[in-house]
Amino acid sequence: MSKQITVPFGPQHPVLPEPLHLDLVLEDETVVDVIPSIGYVHRGLEKLVEKREYTEYVFIAERICGICSFIHSQTYVQGIEQIMGLEVPERATYLRTIWGEYSRLHSHLLWLGLFADSMGFESVFMNAWRLREHILDDLEATTGGRVIQGVCKVGGVRKDITPEKLDEMLKGLRGMEHELNDLTNVFLNDSSMKHRLRGVGVLKKEDAYVLGAVGPTARGSGLAIDIRSTGYGALGKINFKPVVEYDGDCYARCAVRAKEMFTSIDIIEQCIKKIPDGPVDMKVTGAPDGEYFSRTEQPRGEVIHYIKGNGKKNLVRHRVRTPTFTNIPPLVTLLKGVDLADVPVVVLSIDPCIGCAER
Amino acid sequence: MAAQVITPIGVGDVVSKAGQAKKDGYRLVQIGCTKIGDDFEIIYVYDKDFTLLSYRITVKEDVVIPSISSEYFGAFVYENEIHDLYGLHVSGINIDFKGTFYKTAIKHPFNVTITKEGDSCQNK
Numbered sequence: 239m240s241k242q243i244t245v246p247f248g249p250q251h252p253v254l255p256e257p258l259h260l261d262l263v264l265e266d267e268t269v270v271d272v273i274p275s276i277g278y279v280h281r282g283l284e285k286l287v288e289k290r291e292y293t294e295y296v297f298i299a300e301r302i303c304g305i306c307s308f309i310h311s312q313t314y315v316q317g318i319e320q321i322m323g324l325e326v327p328e329r330a331t332y333l334r335t336i337w338g339e340y341s342r343l344h345s346h347l348l349w350l351g352l353f354a355d356s357m358g359f360e361s362v363f364m365n366a367w368r369l370r371e372h373i374l375d376d377l378e379a380t381t382g383g384r385v386i387q388g389v390c391k392v393g394g395v396r397k398d399i400t401p402e403k404l405d406e407m408l409k410g411l412r413g414m415e416h417e418l419n420d421l422t423n424v425f426l427n428d429s430s431m432k433h434r435l436r437g438v439g440v441l442k443k444e445d446a447y448v449l450g451a452v453g454p455t456a457r458g459s460g461l462a463i464d465i466r467s468t469g470y471g472a473l474g475k476i477n478f479k480p481v482v483e484y485d486g487d488c489y490a491r492c493a494v495r496a497k498e499m500f501t502s503i504d505i506i507e508q509c510i511k512k513i514p515d516g517p518v519d520m521k522v523t524g525a526p527d528g529e530y531f532s533r534t535e536q537p538r539g540e541v542i543h544y545i546k547g548n549g550k551k552n553l554v555r556h557r558v559r560t561p562t563f564t565n566i567p568p569l570v571t572l573l574k575g576v577d578l579a580d581v582p583v584v585v586l587s588i589d590p591c592i593g594c595a596e597r
Numbered sequence: 598m599a600a601q602v603i604t605p606i607g608v609g610d611v612v613s614k615a616g617q618a619k620k621d622g623y624r625l626v627q628i629g630c631t632k633i634g635d636d637f638e639i640i641y642v643y644d645k646d647f648t649l650l651s652y653r654i655t656v657k658e659d660v661v662i663p664s665i666s667s668e669y670f671g672a673f674v675y676e677n678e679i680h681d682l683y684g685l686h687v688s689g690i691n692i693d694f695k696g697t698f699y700k701t702a703i704k705h706p707f708n709v710t711i712t713k714e715g716d717s718c719q720n721k
Binding site: 273275276277278280282284285288447448449465467468529531542544546554557559566567568571596 | 601619624625631651671681700
């Protein structure tokens with residue numbers, strides 16, 4: 239047996255936009271064990287339920303993450319609405335679904351760009367982020383915010399989208415499709431990409447399940463875990479099938495995200511065609527008394543907001559289990575056996591969001 | 598949306614319930630803690646085919662909670678989190694950070710409840 243050495247990876251590293259530390263135990267160039275460390279940016283946002291009224295807290299829930307911000311606010315308000323037994327206007331549920339899928343599109347484009355950058359594909363990085371700008375422009379035009387939208391509220395949404403704007407959004411997305419095809423073609427068919435990603439960082443299906451993998455990390459290993467299948471929001475009225483790949487390697491996780499962008503466009507198109515007329519919010523009185531696990535599918539996977547109220551203005555507890563947090567144990571497993579040079583790409587392949595994980 | 602049931606269990610049943618959940622094909626979804634007065638509620642949540650299976654234990658601060666990381670490897674992130682934020686002791690964690698999982702400015706920050714002013718909502 240070769241002598242083992244420990245190489246620190248992070249918390250500052252070119253592929254990590256946020257701090258994550260891994261102690262990599264190596265034999266020669268091969269990783270044989272990994273000890274993860276987080277906790278550099280823990281903010282304790284959940285504790286603020288004791289200071290902010292439950293209706294105001296939506297804005298804090300949305301600021302848990304700068305990428306899936308809208309979906310955090312959606313998950314939180316859905317949980318409150320379940321406890322209070324509120325029937326939200328149907329149009330609001332469609333609008334939430336549309337903005338949720340826009341969030342997924344911009345997140346996946348951001349990740350594809352960063353992933354390309356981690357392998358030295360600078361032009362692909364710039365093209366992915368150029369396309370992302372169109373998505374952010376539509377989010378800004380319809381909500382007023384590019385990163386933090388602020389449109390979700392308990393009982394509905396704050397803004398409506400006109401039929402003309404919905405048509406314009408649909409035309410824009412259709413116009414983008416051929417450019418997205420060009421972009422994803424590089425990730426799925428370029429020989430250099432395949433060489434870097436095929437067979438690297440393999441997570442077996444059974445390991446992914448027992449270790450609690452979610453999102454593209456789980457679906458890349460053959461698990462059809464996608465909370466959108468439960469039909470929250472307007473998704474129950476939409477035809478939708480999760481994207482699943484079976485090889486469990488970096489390529490499979492990349493392919494899931496690349497293909498999911500077209501699923502998101504399809505969901506948005508169906509929503510725009512089916513969205514009913516009507517109000518987008520309702521009057522809400524009182525405070526939640528009860529507890530609920532609200533689940534949605536973020537770009538990185540299943541997120542859970544546990545909400546417990548006692549009929550008073552402040553919640554007793556708001557606890558968020560983010561996808562990155564539960565994808566840490568699978569990351570430890572899939573790094574074992576990987577070459578040191580592949581570690582950055584493998585780490586990025588789970589799309590870690592430390593801001594989310596540390597709340 | 599299906600009703601969510603959280604079944605109360607004793608501290609001594611935590612590991613056996615986790616073992617049974619694993620045997621029945623459930624995945625670990627999360628472990629979360631809530632401070633209620635002087636007590637701590639810990640909820641273990643499992644999922645199979647989008648149906649949740651939840652168990653709740655209610656403990657005092659000095660009770661040692663057994664780790665379920667022998668059944669679910671990934672439980673270590675939740676159990677270390679509960680230790681660091683609430684100060685509860687979890688025994689037998691497979692990767693035990695011994696209080697260094699989160700680097701917090703104050704020790705066990707979620708073990709303190711902030712005094713609230715008034716109970717009525719703005720939307721009454």
